[in-house]
Amino acid sequence: MENRLFGDYKDTEITRKKLYSLDDIANLNNKVKVLNIGSYDIMHPGHCNTLYFSKNLNEMLGKFPDNYTELRSKYNGKLNPENVFMLVAMNSNESYRRLNKEYAKQGKKKISTHDESERVWQLANLGCVDGIVLFDDLTAQNVIKSYKPNILTKGGDYVLDPKEATKDKPPVDQEEKKLAESYGGLVVLTPLGADKDGKPYHSHHHFVQRILEKHGANNGR
């Protein structure tokens, strides 16, 4: 398997252990296959929360006994972390290059992220991540086709139905959702987490807002 990482972040042990190719993931069939898709540029607690619950689905079901009926009925008893493979599909540098080309055509602003090797490194060091695959396309469709996830997770700051979307809560990618469902996959939103004292972990939107409020251009600079 070609190792795409380079420079300081070409860590022999952890990234080789966790970085997979599209061919590798077609063969992971002995566990419950969970997929999470994201770029994970600047990590925040909301991200961590989603990733943690994507791996520890039994814990999620335990904490939210009134929710996730479909997940529960389909997979109850099989969602302990030892039985779950949690794969994260991340946009590669090439994917961003292509996305930015599209955005330029649409007059939208360019997105810049840290290099893929650094983003993979950050993610690989999280205990709850079993595998990472990079995709070059605009979406993770080819990953879904190869991996055929049982469960596709997204954070609690998304909504499943575009009709319910707000500025704070965008809809999940409908193409990815349909594709996952066509393979029998279930799309699940992880809860917008909270700590022991019930204080919620912020969503991506809140996180960005907090930075803008404290440090933004309007703040007397």
Added chain:
Amino acid sequence: MVLTMEDKIKNLEEIKAIIEELHKNNKKFVFTNGCFDLLHAAHIRYLKEAKEQGDILIIGLNSDSSVKALKGDKRPLVPENERAFMLAALECIDYIIIFNDKTVENLLRELKPDIYVKGGDYTIDTINQEERKIIEENSGKIVILKGHEGYSTTNLIKKVLDTHKDS
């Protein structure tokens, strides 16, 4: 057994008990401290190198009040419970203790680290000498790990602002 994130966050009494148990089993713990506001790749790099110096890694995490005292009113960006949560998610970290003092000296006196790791362009003579004294008095070892270029919370904040300020 996979520890849940919350299992890793301990108070002083719990940490001391853990250290005692470790020493009974002839193991050494590494201690390092910081604010870890926006966690980034260089932090992780540093923490992994710190872990390699011993058997387990314990992090002293500055509380929100401690960070404010050190870095001013606009920090921390991320509250202490969330900063602890992020650190706990990392495989290489075994335990975390949140401390309120502006400096880590009292905590060092309490814990008596076997290996104390400092990050940055220091030498043994330019690190905080009070900290040095506490470690050496307790027969601990000091390890200095060089910083990594190009990463800082300040840069990350700037990046977020650049991306989002028009939205």
